[in-house]
Every structure is written in structure tokens, then in C-alpha cells.
Amino acid sequence: MIASCSLLLLVLIGLLFYRSGEMGSPDRRQLELQTFQLEDGWGYKIRMNRKVLIYQPTIPSIDTMMSFPNETSAKAAGSLVLERLNRNQDFSITKDDIKYLFKQKE
Amino acid sequence: MKQKRLLAVMLFLLLAVLPSCKSDDDDDLIGKWYRVSDFDGLARYAASSFTIGNKGYLVCGYDNKKCLSDLWVYDIEMDSWTQLASFPGTARHTAVAFTVNEKGYLGTGYDKENYLKDFWEYNPAGNTWEQKADFPGSARYGAVGFGVAGKGYIGCGYDGNYLKDFYSFNPSTNAWEQIISIGGSKRTGATSFVINDEAYVCCGLNNGDYVNDFWKYNPSTGLWTQLRDISDTSDDDYDDDYNIVRTNGVAFVIDGAAYIACGESGSVRSDTWKYSPATDLWENVAKFKGTARTSTASFSSGERGFIVSGKSSTLCFDDIWELHPYEYDDDDY
Numbered sequence: 001m002i003a004s005c006s007l008l009l010l011v012l013i014g015l016l017f018y019r020s021g022e023m024g025s026p027d028r029r030q031l032e033l034q035t036f037q038l039e040d041g042w043g044y045k046i047r048m049n050r051k052v053l054i055y056q057p058t059i060p061s062i063d064t065m066m067s068f069p070n071e072t073s074a075k076a077a078g079s080l081v082l083e084r085l086n087r088n089q090d091f092s093i094t095k096d097d098i099k100y101l102f103k104q105k106e
Numbered sequence: 107m108k109q110k111r112l113l114a115v116m117l118f119l120l121l122a123v124l125p126s127c128k129s130d131d132d133d134d135l136i137g138k139w140y141r142v143s144d145f146d147g148l149a150r151y152a153a154s155s156f157t158i159g160n161k162g163y164l165v166c167g168y169d170n171k172k173c174l175s176d177l178w179v180y181d182i183e184m185d186s187w188t189q190l191a192s193f194p195g196t197a198r199h200t201a202v203a204f205t206v207n208e209k210g211y212l213g214t215g216y217d218k219e220n221y222l223k224d225f226w227e228y229n230p231a232g233n234t235w236e237q238k239a240d241f242p243g244s245a246r247y248g249a250v251g252f253g254v255a256g257k258g259y260i261g262c263g264y265d266g267n268y269l270k271d272f273y274s275f276n277p278s279t280n281a282w283e284q285i286i287s288i289g290g291s292k293r294t295g296a297t298s299f300v301i302n303d304e305a306y307v308c309c310g311l312n313n314g315d316y317v318n319d320f321w322k323y324n325p326s327t328g329l330w331t332q333l334r335d336i337s338d339t340s341d342d343d344y345d346d347d348y349n350i351v352r353t354n355g356v357a358f359v360i361d362g363a364a365y366i367a368c369g370e371s372g373s374v375r376s377d378t379w380k381y382s383p384a385t386d387l388w389e390n391v392a393k394f395k396g397t398a399r400t401s402t403a404s405f406s407s408g409e410r411g412f413i414v415s416g417k418s419s420t421l422c423f424d425d426i427w428e429l430h431p432y433e434y435d436d437d438d439y
Contacts, residue, residue, distance in 0.1 A: 054189070055184065056189060060190070061176065094176075
């Protein structure tokens with residue numbers, strides 16, 4: 001009796017575990033900002049749970065292939081994206097964001 | 107006694123858990139949908155998209171509050187996103203976008219006040235936008251467009267009336283030319299796809315009717331050919347189960363076959379249909395695995411197909427899904 005009970009318990013635990021995996025664990029986003037150096041400047045990456053989600057080698061929103069001129073500006077823009085992602089806001093960088101970021105720096 | 111009760115409780119729990127583990131057995135349609143990115147954020151619908159090589163571009167759309175103008179590119183190989191130069195025209199939704207000769211084009215649409223007819227080119231080599239000659243038809247939204255054999259095409263849509271006029275754009279001369287209108291119904295919210303240098307237009311809405319006539323455009327002859335209807339209109343049995351008509355659906359092409367998914371017809375849809383041009387026949391494949399939705403965008407590299415964004419009633423989606431057309435899904439969903 002005890003044996004069959006414990007066998008059933010094992011099966012039950014196994015099934016519950018299987019189902020929770022199938023249904024996905026609760027939304028646990030671990031976001032991380034990283035800057036990186038390119039030939040002509042800097043860019044940033046946003047990783048979610050260690051996987052690169054946003055790879056940003058150029059300045060977003062403006063017509064350019066230019067990267068950020070220095071690590072500080074790349075980090076500032078990346079931080080803005082990270083902050084908005086964490087607040088579940090629209091995280092697209094606007095032209096005004098870029099103007100503001102570069103004005104602040106000067 | 108205690109043990110018996112415990113056993114009974116466990117059996118009950120086991121029975122409660124078991125049914126959800128069962129996979130559907132009889133209705134297994136080919137195809138398996140994968141959620142490929144956990145990107146929670148680009149929530150929008152009625153966005154526009156075009157694909158250049160292995161990169162999918164997502165631009166404009168509506169997020170329930172405002173019209174959008176940001177441009178993002180999804181790297182299909184890397185499964186990562188990069189924000190690019192924002193669309194410089196009026197922020198809008200329900201615009202048309204397509205690719206011609208490795209450049210993206212976007213035109214028409216709606217900014218919540220005005221129907222639009224401006225037309226723009228995006229060059230990925232310089233990450234730049236340039237305004238081109240205005241679309242010569244009436245300003246409109248819900249048009250359908252495609253790039254094929256070096257030219258771009260826009261037609262149909264809604265300007266207060268349902269439309270069926272069609273125009274071609276030549277990028278080398280920056281000039282538009284009216285072509286023969288699509289045959290059959292006027293329509294808005296139609297779906298297009300291109301296979302082997304021929305363009306196909308189906309679905310859409312006309313005055314409350316989900317249109318069932320289906321057309322192919324051959325750019326070298328400049329002629330439209332009517333294909334078999336996409337609803338059960340024939341006496342033969344190939345179309346007995348056709349349930350394809352819808353509006354604001356989306357298509358992508360994998361290995362020379364087109365797939366149409368999502369959209370709406372009274373309610374939002376998730377059923378997916380595969381079209382084979384060689385036989386002019388449709389086959390029901392695995393339904394979209396995300397929440398049923400409409401007004402989505404798609405990326406179509408010719409080898410891989412993705413569905414991104416969209417809406418269901420007032421909810422905007424931000425997830426991105428890929429169809430693996432030759433696999434089966436054991437999940438019951």
C-alpha cells in the first residue's frame with residue numbers, strides 16, 4: 001500500500017513538474033545592459049536572460065550608420081532603453097531622446 | 107483507512123492532471139509554431155513590414171494610444187533587434203510596405219485624421235529614408251502592395267469607398283503608372299504574396315463581405331488571372347472545407363508555398379492555410395499558436411516565415427512566432 005502510494009506520489013510530482021514547465025515559468029526577465037566598442041565608436045546590447053535581445057551598433061532613430069562617439073553616450077542611450085523596458089513602457093528611442101542625450105553631454 | 111483516503115486524493119489529482127497531457131490525436135495538421143523571441147515591447151498592430159535578405163523590418167503601426175513611426179529590424183539569424191532611422195513621414199498605421207531591389211518602400215495609410223498618399227524609400231545600406239513621388243491614386247488605407255520584378259505595386263484599399271485600382275512604381279525613374287485594376291471585388295485589408303516573380307492577391311473585405319475571388323498578377327504581361335475561389339463555391343470537393351476568407355490577414359512564403367494566417371472575420375483568426383501555386387490548391391495547416399489575432403505584420407525571407415505584433419479586441423501583441431512547416435506539434439492548443 002505504502003509502495004503504491006509513494007509510486008503514485010512520484011508520478012504526480014513528475015506530472016505537475018512537467019506541466020509547470022510546459023506552461024512556462026512566470027515572467028522573470030533579467031535585463032542587462034552592455035556597451036561594446038566598434039571601429040568608429042561605441043554601441044550597446046540589451047540582454048534578456050543572457051540572450052541578446054537588442055543589438056545596437058548605430059545611433060537609433062536618426063538617419064545614420066554612425067555608432068555612438070563614446071562609451072558614455074552609448075551607455076546613456078542604452079540605460080534609457082533598459083529603464084523603459086523595466087517599466088514596460090514603449091522603449092523606442094526618439095529623435096528628441098537623442099537630441100536630449102547629446103545636449104546633456106555637451 | 108487514512109492510507110486509502112490518501113490514495114483516493116492522489117488518484118483524483120492524477121485524473122485532474124492527466125487530461126491536459128493528452129495530445130490531440132485526430133486533427134493533427136502539419137506545421138509547428140515556435141515563439142522565437144521573448145521580446146516584450148514592440149506592442150502594436152497595423153504595422154508595416156518588409157523583408158530584405160535575412161532581415162525583417164517593422165515600421166509604423168498603432169499602439170492603442172498613438173500612431174508610431176519607429177523602425178526596427180529583426181535579424182532572423184541572430185534572433186535580435188536593432189532600432190534604425192525612424193520613418194520621417196507622418197506617423198501612421200495600415201500603410202503598405204514591400205521590398206524592391208534590396209530597398210524597402212512604404213506608402214499610403216492613415217494617421218487617425220487623414221488618409222495618406224505619400225510614398226517613401228528606405229535604403230538599408232545607408233540607413234536613410236527618402237521621399238519619392240506620391241502614390242497617384244486617392245489617399246487611402248488598407249491597400250495591398252507587393253514588389254515584384256524590379257517594380258513596386260499598390261492597389262485596392264479604402265478612401266471612404268472600397269477600391270480596386272492598381273498602380274506600379276518604377277524605382278529607376280521615380281514614376282508611377284496606372285495598371286489594369288485587379289479583377290473581381292473591390293477590397294480593403296487584402297493579403298498579397300509573391301512566388302516566382304508573380305504576385306497573388308486574396309482575401310479582404312468589401313462592404314461587409316469577405317471576398318472570395320483570388321487573383322494572380324504577371325508583371326511581364328501586365329495581366330491579372332483569376333484563380334480558384336478561396337471558399338466553397340465549386341461543385342468539386344477540393345474546396346468543401348475551405349474557410350480561408352478573412353480581412354487583415356497576413357502571408358509569408360516558404361519554399362515556394364504561401365502561408366496565410368491570422369486576420370479577422372467577425373472574430374479574430376488563428377487558422378493557417380498553405381497555398382501551392384502548382385496545383386492552385388489550399389491546405390489547412392497547424393493553426394497559429396499565439397493568441398488569435400488580426401492586423402499582424404510578417405517577415406518572409408522565402409525560406410523562413412514569421413508573424414509579429416497584431417491585436418485582439420483592444421490588446422496589442424508584441425510576440426514574434428515562426429512557423430516550421432514540415433514539423434508536427436504534439437501540444438494540444
